Amino acid sequence: MANHTLALRHQFDNVEQQKDASTFGMWLFLVTEILFFGGMFCCYTVYRSLYPSAFGHASNHLDVILGAVSTAVLICSSFTMACAVNSAAVGAKKALAAFLWVTILFAAAFLVIEMSEWRTLYKEGLMPGFNFTYHDVDPAHVQLFFCMYFAMTGLHASHVTIGIGLLAVMAIRASRGVFTPQYYTPIEISGLYWHFVDLVWIFLFPLYYLIARHLQ
Amino acid sequence: MITATVETRENYLTHEYGVKSWLLTEDHKRIALLYLVAISFFFFLGGIFATVIRLELLTPPGDLVSAQTYNKLFTLHGVIMVFLFLIPAIPATLGNFLVPMTIGCKDLAFPKLNLLSWYLFMVGGVFVLYAMLEGGVDTGWTFYVPFSTSYANTYVIMTALGIFIAGFSSILTGLNFIVTIHRMRAPGLTWFRLPLFIWAIYATSIIQVLGTPVVAVTIVLVALERGFHFGIFDPALGGDPVLFQHLFWFYSHPAVYIMVLPAMGVISEIVSVFSRKKVFGYKFIAFSSVAIAILSFLVWGHHMFVSSQSVYASMVFSFLSFLVAVPSAIKVFNWTATLYKGSISYDTPMLYAFGFIGLFTIGGLTGTFLATLGFDVHVTDTYFVVAHFHYIMVGGTMMAYLGGLHYWWPKMTGRMYPELWARLSALVIFLGFNLTFFPQFIMGYLGMPRRYHAYPEEFQVYHVLSTAGASVLAVGYLIPAVYLIWSLRYGKLAPDNPWNATGLEWQTTSPPPPENFDITPVINHEAYDYSILEEMKVG
Amino acid sequence: MTEHIVTKKQYALIFGILMVLTLATTAIGMIDLGRLNVVVALVIATIKALLVVLFFMHIYWSSKLNKLVVVSGVVWLALLLWLTLTDVFSRGWLPFPGK
Numbered sequence: 001m002a003n004h005t006l007a008l009r010h011q012f013d014n015v016e017q018q019k020d021a022s023t024f025g026m027w028l029f030l031v032t033e034i035l036f037f038g039g040m041f042c043c044y045t046v047y048r049s050l051y052p053s054a055f056g057h058a059s060n061h062l063d064v065i066l067g068a069v070s071t072a073v074l075i076c077s078s079f080t081m082a083c084a085v086n087s088a089a090v091g092a093k094k095a096l097a098a099f100l101w102v103t104i105l106f107a108a109a110f111l112v113i114e115m116s117e118w119r120t121l122y123k124e125g126l127m128p129g130f131n132f133t134y135h136d137v138d139p140a141h142v143q144l145f146f147c148m149y150f151a152m153t154g155l156h157a158s159h160v161t162i163g164i165g166l167l168a169v170m171a172i173r174a175s176r177g178v179f180t181p182q183y184y185t186p187i188e189i190s191g192l193y194w195h196f197v198d199l200v201w202i203f204l205f206p207l208y209y210l211i212a213r214h215l216q
Numbered sequence: 217m218i219t220a221t222v223e224t225r226e227n228y229l230t231h232e233y234g235v236k237s238w239l240l241t242e243d244h245k246r247i248a249l250l251y252l253v254a255i256s257f258f259f260f261l262g263g264i265f266a267t268v269i270r271l272e273l274l275t276p277p278g279d280l281v282s283a284q285t286y287n288k289l290f291t292l293h294g295v296i297m298v299f300l301f302l303i304p305a306i307p308a309t310l311g312n313f314l315v316p317m318t319i320g321c322k323d324l325a326f327p328k329l330n331l332l333s334w335y336l337f338m339v340g341g342v343f344v345l346y347a348m349l350e351g352g353v354d355t356g357w358t359f360y361v362p363f364s365t366s367y368a369n370t371y372v373i374m375t376a377l378g379i380f381i382a383g384f385s386s387i388l389t390g391l392n393f394i395v396t397i398h399r400m401r402a403p404g405l406t407w408f409r410l411p412l413f414i415w416a417i418y419a420t421s422i423i424q425v426l427g428t429p430v431v432a433v434t435i436v437l438v439a440l441e442r443g444f445h446f447g448i449f450d451p452a453l454g455g456d457p458v459l460f461q462h463l464f465w466f467y468s469h470p471a472v473y474i475m476v477l478p479a480m481g482v483i484s485e486i487v488s489v490f491s492r493k494k495v496f497g498y499k500f501i502a503f504s505s506v507a508i509a510i511l512s513f514l515v516w517g518h519h520m521f522v523s524s525q526s527v528y529a530s531m532v533f534s535f536l537s538f539l540v541a542v543p544s545a546i547k548v549f550n551w552t553a554t555l556y557k558g559s560i561s562y563d564t565p566m567l568y569a570f571g572f573i574g575l576f577t578i579g580g581l582t583g584t585f586l587a588t589l590g591f592d593v594h595v596t597d598t599y600f601v602v603a604h605f606h607y608i609m610v611g612g613t614m615m616a617y618l619g620g621l622h623y624w625w626p627k628m629t630g631r632m633y634p635e636l637w638a639r640l641s642a643l644v645i646f647l648g649f650n651l652t653f654f655p656q657f658i659m660g661y662l663g664m665p666r667r668y669h670a671y672p673e674e675f676q677v678y679h680v681l682s683t684a685g686a687s688v689l690a691v692g693y694l695i696p697a698v699y700l701i702w703s704l705r706y707g708k709l710a711p712d713n714p715w716n717a718t719g720l721e722w723q724t725t726s727p728p729p730p731e732n733f734d735i736t737p738v739i740n741h742e743a744y745d746y747s748i749l750e751e752m753k754v755g
Numbered sequence: 756m757t758e759h760i761v762t763k764k765q766y767a768l769i770f771g772i773l774m775v776l777t778l779a780t781t782a783i784g785m786i787d788l789g790r791l792n793v794v795v796a797l798v799i800a801t802i803k804a805l806l807v808v809l810f811f812m813h814i815y816w817s818s819k820l821n822k823l824v825v826v827s828g829v830v831w832l833a834l835l836l837w838l839t840l841t842d843v844f845s846r847g848w849l850p851f852p853g854k
Contacts, residue, residue: 031828039433210784
């Protein structure tokens with residue numbers, strides 16, 4: 001009974017329409033996110049074009065292993081999220097909840113790695129505004145790199161955090177058996193959001209961590 | 217008093233009572249009214265700032281307020297009028313009310329999201345009000361860096377945060393409209409049978425969804441630089457203040473089309489009904505709305521001709537800016553052609569439509585002057601620009617908004633407004649507007665800079681004319697405020713279709729029932745098909 | 756519109772490719788390819804992104820409208836970058852009048 005009400009709100013004529021509308025709506029939202037992050041990508045592109053060697057130097061202060069591991073962790077989380085959607089579609093309720101919780105674990109792991117990276121950078125005097133003491137080659141432009149780095153990874157981390165909250169809500173509802181093969185749209189659209197978060201990092205990693213590794 | 221027949225039938229206003237039924241409503245019609253109240257408040261607040269500005273400018277010396285106070289006045293006038301009035305005005309009030317009704321569905325695709333949009337708008341507005349009460353912000357509504365990030369000592373972050381939150385209201389409204397228009401049209405209502413108002417709202421929503429996020433992230437960057445000293449635009453670090461301008465104007469130019477496209481949609485409706493003719497060149501107007509939405513994103517650099525943007529890029533933007541004038545001109549030609557040999561009635565909405573067509577044409581043409589590099593270099597940052605955008609924003613959007621408000625007032629409230637007072641105030645507004653802003657073209661051309669509170673003697677006569685006009689305009693705006701509120705209680709009860717218009721919204725009661733339609737309508741005729749109404753009358 | 760259910764096996768395949776590409780981009784990043792480094796990195800990132808969008812996010816099986824929405828988002832970002840970079844790179848091409 002509850003499923004029927006959730007699956008067919010009064011403004012829709014049928015379940016298909018509601019599902020289509022919800023997915024379409026989430027894609028539109030993700031497009032706004034593309035442009036939201038895109039503004040920062042624009043700044044990055046301009047400054048990297050203007051100061052390529054400084055950006056290269058600065059990039060080599062980042063830990064490429066941790067960066068690569070973070071990327072792998074997020075890709076794992078995308079995989080488990082996709083499996084969650086599959087479980088919902090076939091009605092495997094326990095598996096659905098389990099995959100959601102595992103996705104959250106991976107997300108949390110990502111944040112832990114990120115925080116430790118930030119902590120290291122802070123201790124090394126590479127965090128603008130808080131502790132920036134770098135005075136080697138091209139300090140001004142290197143500082144600019146780190147301003148962009150913290151702005152972008154910070155924005156991304158905030159999205160990961162929101163994602164964890166969203167997935168936790170989904171996981172709790174899933175544990176209560178709310179989702180069925182006829183109604184699992186919230187899982188699908190949460191999945192879309194989560195994959196987007198992964199997508200951003202797929203670009204952030206090479207752009208920030210792999211600029212001039214060959215010079216290291 | 218024929219109260220019995222109309223009042224006993226339940227409508228969306230009488231369906232439920234109490235504060236909770238309004239503040240927790242999911243009904244798009246109630247949400248539209250919530251927006252109406254909020255934006256009216258912000259309009260009058262922005263108007264108060266304009267009043268003080270015009271009073272200061274009566275005399276050449278800066279004797280009414282200090283320079284920094286003056287900066288705060290024009291900043292708050294701009295911020296409130298742009299972000300808290302013009303951007304939401306037509307989409308969030310008329311759009312919210314009408315989109316589901318005109319396409320024949322019960323509500324928007326995401327009613328809860330719609331309510332959230334209103335709350336976001338209110339929260340954003342509260343942040344701006346708080347900043348204002350704490351001392352205001354003096355960066356100009358464009359909050360250029362490095363002044364806003366490094367030198368201003370006013371409440372930049374607070375204001376910016378308010379705009380950021382209100383921006384999400386705009387994004388979510390646009391998203392809601394796009395999904396609704398794509399997925400929830402009544403059976404038989406194909407894209408080319410939609411009223412042109414819907415095409416306009418659709419195009420506006422595209423801009424809202426694609427553009428607003430960029431200004432949102434720009435605000436985040438400014439806040440980061442100001443709050444955490446992340447010198448992203450700091451020249452000392454190699455940052456580029458012009459990059460801020462690129463990001464800012466990438467949204468803010470399309471934003472002006474968020475303000476004017478819905479207005480054009482309203483005009484299309486009004487011109488058709490009050491000429492008793494279908495709109496000339498329906499497809500041209502429909503496509504031109506979408507063309508404007510797309511082209512509007514290609515011209516932002518025309519705000520940066522003197523900001524050390526490269527000459528090459530400036531030439532590119534100048535050329536593209538001429539292109540974007542074409543679809544707007546197409547609309548003006550088509551409205552005029554609709555009027556030709558039409559059966560014209562001079563009801564209040566039509567008076568506002570006439571005002572719009574004339575004033576928008578002037579505003580638009582002066583826009584092409586400004587797009588011309590050689591000319592722009594001389595008049596940029598003068599009152600010529602101020603006059604240009606006020607002709608479009610006030611002479612255009614505001615007129616269309618008032619026209620639309622009057623046109624749909626009977627549907628929304630079930631009451632008629634007093635026609636004589638309405639026509640009178642339309643006339644007063646038109647006269648007051650021209651007296652206020654035409655002198656500004658002249659003094660701008662002669663060199664009067666904008667955002668200055670003290671100026672050379674030679675400009676005083678124009679400023680005095682402008683301020684006189686502003687006082688007339690103020691009276692013109694106050695009159696409808698009074699009689700519209702009056703009409704809620706004492707206005708004549710409105711019939712379902714007072715204007716004999718086509719359009720689904722007129723096929724239901726005034727005010728409409730909570731679910732809009734008792735049965736989902738099926739459409740089998742084109743938009744603006746007045747012969748159908750004749751058939752219905754005869755049959 | 757029938758519901759297309761993607762199997763865990765199919766997801767696992769995509770996952771595997773993504774991990775391989777991540778290793779590849781990291782490894783190639785250590786090699787000096789001059790100006791090609793950024794090109795290769797972006798190409799690999801784009802392929803990874805396409806895999807995620809097409810298969811994890813189901814765009815491959817989605818409506819034309821959803822596909823259009825995704826493309827529009829990318830195109831709009833490209834517009835922002837392209838015209839902004841046009842300005843940044845063309846400063847100095849043409850002299851300001853009078854100078």
